Amino acid sequence: MILDILTYPNKKLYEISTEVTEFDDKLHKLLDDMYDTMIAKNGIGLAAIQVGIAKRILIINLFNEEKQLQDKDELIEIINPKFLELNGECVYQEGCLSVPDFYEDVKRAKDVKISYQDRYGNVCQMQADGLLAIALQHENDHLNGKLFIEKIGFNQKKRFQKEFKQGKKQSKPHNRKNSKT
Numbered sequence: 001m002i003l004d005i006l007t008y009p010n011k012k013l014y015e016i017s018t019e020v021t022e023f024d025d026k027l028h029k030l031l032d033d034m035y036d037t038m039i040a041k042n043g044i045g046l047a048a049i050q051v052g053i054a055k056r057i058l059i060i061n062l063f064n065e066e067k068q069l070q071d072k073d074e075l076i077e078i079i080n081p082k083f084l085e086l087n088g089e090c091v092y093q094e095g096c097l098s099v100p101d102f103y104e105d106v107k108r109a110k111d112v113k114i115s116y117q118d119r120y121g122n123v124c125q126m127q128a129d130g131l132l133a134i135a136l137q138h139e140n141d142h143l144n145g146k147l148f149i150e151k152i153g154f155n156q157k158k159r160f161q162k163e164f165k166q167g168k169k170q171s172k173p174h175n176r177k178n179s180k181t
Helices: 025-040 130-143 154-166
Strands: 045-047 057-060 076-087 090-096 099-108 111-117 123-129
Touching: 025 045, 025 057, 045 130, 057 130, 076 130, 090 130, 099 130, 099 154, 111 130, 123 130
Parallel strands: none
Antiparallel strands: 045 057, 057 076, 076 111, 090 099, 111 123
């Protein structure tokens, strides 16, 4: 089922998500619905809070470079993430399903290591770099009540606020370097 995505300035997006304690059919249905929603909205990542559920749940499905599509077999479901390492620094142009049609450069860690649980409650670890590391940090920010527009510079924030107030957001061309998470 396709869920509604909350968009800026909805106050719910600033809510801090709570830990998941039950790994049941209700959670599995939410994960499946989040996937359907993310794909329908042309995103590569989605946090549960973006669909109004304040739980520490996120999903990521990057494009398969060879096939130029999102392969569901490569879907990553992450519950209760904890960052163990954040290394290096990079700048990447980000967009967000909750901040439609706005893209801006954001500085983040270049590579990360996380601990998390899967849909069955099994504890897992993952190391990531590149777009996956960026998406993990972006989605985790949602779980902490933060939007990527809070990480941009003063002049970029002024531009965003002006565009938002005018209701004429200028969309940059969509490509892998400005994927919506």
